[in-house]
Structure formats: structure tokens, C-alpha cells
Amino acid sequence: MARLLIGGYGADMDGDATGAGLLRAGAADETLSGGALGFGGTAFAAASPSWLAWHPSLPIVYAALEGAGAVRAFRRVGEEAFEPVGAAVEVGAGICHVVAAPDGGFLIASCYGDGRVMRVALDAEGRLGAVTAGEASTDPYAGREPERAPHAHQARFVPGGVLVSSDLGHDQVRIWDTSRGGMRQRGVVALPFGSGPRHTVWHPSGHLYVVTEYSNEVFVLAPDRFGAWSLVAGTPVSPGTLVGVDYPGEICLSRDARFVVVGVRGSNTLASLRVGGTGAELYPVAMVESGVDWPRHQLVTYDTVLVAGQRSGSVASLTLDERTGAPGRVRHRVEVPTPTHLLPL
Template identity: 35%
Template sequence: MGSADRGGERADAGGHGGAGGTAAGPAEPGPARGRRAYVGSFTSTGGRGITTATVDPVSGALTPIATTDALDDPSYLVLGAGAATLYAVSETKRGAVGAFRPTAAGLVPLGSPVVVDASGPTHLSLAGDHLVTANYTSGSVSTLARAADGRPSGPASVLRHHGSGPDVDRQREPHAHQVLPDPSGRWVLSVDLGTDSVRVCALDPATGALRVHSEAALTPGHGPRHLAFHPGGALLYVLNELRPLLTVCRWDATAGTVEPVAEVPVAPEGGSGAARAYPSAVVVSPDGRFLWAAVRGIDVIAAVALPGDGAHPQLTGSVSCGGRWPRDLALDPAARRLYAANEHSGDVTWFDVDPLTGLPRRAGSVPVPAATCVVFD
């Protein structure tokens, strides 16, 4: 989000776009009906809301089968345990979270969206019995309780960030961009582009309130956007949006602390006639051998090797994202393919991953207007 991510191209809240809501159908477990993918999009710029697609088990190809525009601008999605419930943020001025029940015919809304008492939520995660959202415009993190049937409920508990950064256009105030529980389940980490920092929070399981336990200061002006953990558990990687750099950090789950130790480029810094690079999403392979970063502006997927314990990443190459403005990057459950949600070209492109080098090779694409996010059941 922010000027580079949104560039004045869309309003905070807009009308529905694309097809209407999906009809209800009988619920079926994932294995019985085959794997599904869900793609979020901006309804305010022509997207269809959330697209449900089948996934070909051999080629990985996506085939859309249904859409629902029951929620405005569902820009980020997450599935609950067993893929029984799909959650989505409504990235609007009046930010909210919507919940859906996956069925054979598509998605069925579970009640009305619940407001997060903040504006512009860009990311959400599951933390125990709660949903947590990162609210870019408000510079805060919100927590909602979840009922036994998966429905979110308010009122939201809101933790407001404080601070700023040196970039006068993008960092006048806090801009929380991602919120994620750590692998141990003890902590919730929030990444703030506006304050150049990562906050480590403790979550009260009874009230859902978040309390800041520690805060790691990253390089001023780099604008951290998203992070991903190394499967070894001792490292995390922070992808910066305002500079095309990956920050390597030590993670201490016992102490609840983040320590930045190195920076690695994921794209050229630019030069005469070169487009500026705006990294957006970072993914680490389950075996800890590779990392991939989507980079908008220059519209590539960077491949990074993680030799040894992963503390010394090495950029090994990059490939075209297959479209324009790759907002999100997802690895399929088998870790064989990468999927790029290309917002400006309005498509999802998938890539076969070379198991030896980690380099992606384009394998196909499907039109999805204003695509923002891809998740798999």
C-alpha cells in the first residue's frame, strides 16, 4: 500500500466489480473435490472480489470456477485450519474482515464483515483463537476474536504504532504492512514500513490485546514491508519496499527479539533510464534452501539461494513475473511452483521451480483482474 503500491490509482472504498456473489452449495473436504486456490483482488479497480479456482494436480494450472464480490477490496486472504474458513481483509477506509465458507460451488459469506476500527488493512494472520490485521493507513494492528464456527467478532482490540522515517513521501507516520505469528506461537510480529521497524508483541489469549515486548530498528528509509521465517527457526528475512534489499535477522524465540545482521540486494538499485524497484512479497522454501522475492516496477521474481544455515543469502538470478506489478507471491503446498498475483496486468502467472537451482520457469497464466493475493487449501 502507500504511494508506490497504490499510486493514487484507486479509492479507499469503491463499488463492486466483476461477477456477483457465489451461490451456496454443499461443503466438501479438499481431497474429495481436489485442491483449490483463492485469489483476492481490488473491486474498486475492476477486480471480481475473491476468485475460486481449481488447481490441476499435474500442471498446476488454475481454472476459475466462481467469484464473489460480497466484500469490497479483499486484498489479502488466509485460510483457517483444515481450510474450513477463508478470511479476507477489506482494504478500505472503513477497514473490515470478512469470513467465507468454502463449498463445492465456491465461497459462501459467514455473516457480515466485522470492522477492525482502523483504515486500510493490508494483511491478516491467525494467532490462536484470534485474527490479527495490519492496518496500513491507520498505522496499527487490530485483533478480532473467532467463534467456534470460525466467524470473527468484535469489537476489535487495537494496538497503535508510533514513529516515522526519513522518506517524507512514504514515512511521515506509521504504516503497519504485515502481522505474523512466529513459528513457536509465543509472539506476534508486525512489520511497519513507516517506522522502519519490526515489533514483537505478546497476545493476551483472553482479551486479544497485543502488548509490545520488543522493537527492532532497521535501516532508516528502507521501508520494511513483509517478512518470512527460515524453517530452521533462528532466522527471519525482512523484505524492504523503499530499497530493493533483504534484511537478514537473527530471531530469538525465547527472548522474543529480532536482531538485523546483514542486507542482501534482491534487484539492482537502478540507474539512468531504469525503473525503480518496489519489492512486495517474500517466500522461503520449506526445506530452507531457497527464497524468492517479488519486485514491482521492474516486475521480476528474484531467486535467492540460502546455503548452510541460511544466514548468508546469495542472489542467483531473476525472471520476469509474467505481467505487471507483482503484488503477491505464493508457493504451492507441494513447493513445486510459484504463483505471482500481478495487479496491474490483471493475471496470475505460475512458474515451475528448478529443484537444483531454485530458478523459476514460467509455465502458464490466467486472467484475474486487479489480482492481489493467492492462497491454496
């Protein structure tokens, strides 16, 4: 059985969650997650913990409290039990993503509301400390009408100690140097105007895949041997998506990294793409019903895709054909209050 924490929206974000929930997937005596789904109630109380992230070495989860614009830490004290660690720390409006640095020295918070990328210090026990703001985003298309606001949406550490962050409002991926306790922007890759880069996933071939919320595409970025990043390829999420109707949300890899899976809100589907060549080529494979309304987040566990449906208040599981990369039919579904994120325990 797989256990997962479920991030969700509470009353302050027009949702029903009372905190981070607990999901059980599969039979208790099995390691796979393709069996029945069960909701285990609230793992810890919090106001709209829409995104959750583990400390790299300590049993501590950090929750982005989106409505409050804050982050808070929770320590695991049992198989399915947590307790708060200190008070919440304010970081910025509409915080929608957090990620801890590989060395555990700090975490990065992405704030959709004000567009800021924030660094929060962590002490040796994983407690939250001082907050430092990264350089403000500058629109690469400044001068076009109307003036656009930045919307930081996600940050990711990639090999080489590099931090990359997506800005949905300014259509760019920003490259950061976080060494020596700082936050210094060292590069920017502009995506097409109006594309809306949302989330990313790192492929072992050395490419960063970026899914766009507004143009329904997956762009491929990569650094050269000197560390300069550029846009190297792009493809539609699926020929079946409609711009202005469909809004891709999460992007993830299959277990063997041969396929990419994208959740598409609007049509409420899952799209899969095959990775080809050196990793820069992506080819649409299939587009199937997700089994939920507004698939906000999904992840692959073995041969199963778990999908969080924000508007349906449910999580569904689907098979994933590891030969073709095509998601199959919905196998199980469980009611969950306004889920937004799934994090393995």
C-alpha cells in the same frame, strides 16, 4: 490440480474484482499445479478482499476488505462454494492483511492507512467478535524531517507463540505478546531509515526474512536464547533492482526452504536467493521476468511459482528449478480481475 482463492481489488479500490476469485492450476487428474491455468469466476462476493486467511482448524476464510477498512468471514460449504458468516467488522483504514492465531481464538489485522495493528476476537465457531487495538507505533527515527506516518503491513505468528508485525512507514518490525487476551508490544527491531519493511517469511532455521519495499533488500532477524530480537544480516534482493524504480512485494520460500523468492514490482521480475550457512546468509541466484505486470503476490507449489499480476489482471505460472532455485520461463497465463493475493484452498 491445485485450487486457490484469489484476493483482489474491486471498484472501491479502482479494480475489477467482484469478490474473491477461484483459480484452478493443473490438470484435474494430477496433484501438481504446473499445467494450464483456469479462472473459475467469483467464489464469494466482497468489496476488495485484498488479503485472505484461513482459520487454523475450521473451514472459514477471513477477508481483509481494504477499501471498507473491515474484515469479514466466509464459510466453505462446498468444494468451491462459500457463504458469509455474520456481518463485516470494522477494524481500521486500509486493512491490507489478516492472519488467524494458531489456536483459533483471534485474528490480527494490519491497517496500512492508519498504521494500527488490531486484535479481533473469534468465538468457537470462528465468528468475528470484539476488536482491540494494539499499542500505537512510535517512529524510531522521530525528529527527522518530515514527520512520518505508520503503515502496518503484515503480521505473522512464529514459533514460541510470538507475533511479529512489519511497519512500512516507521521502518521497523514489532514484537508482540498476545497472551491472556491482550496486545502488548515487547520489543522493536529498527531497520535502516527509509527501507520500508513490507512482508516477512519464517525460515525453519529460526530466522525471519523481511523484504523491504523501498530499499530493495532482504533483512534477516532472529531472537536470542532470551527472546530478544535483533537484526543479524541483510542483502540486496538482486543486483539488478533499482531503488526508486523497483518495489519488492511478496517474499516466500521454495518447497524445501533452500531458496527465497521475491516478487519485484516495477521491473516485473522474480528474484531468487539461496539460503546459506545457518540460515542467516542469503545469496542472490537469479532474476527473471515474472510474466505479469506489477507482481503483487506469489507462492510456490511444488516446482511451480504462481504469480498474481495486479496491473495486468492476470496470473502466471513459472517453473522453479529445485536444484538451483532459479525460476524458469512462463508456462501458462490466465486473465483474472485485479488479483492481489493467492491462497490455497
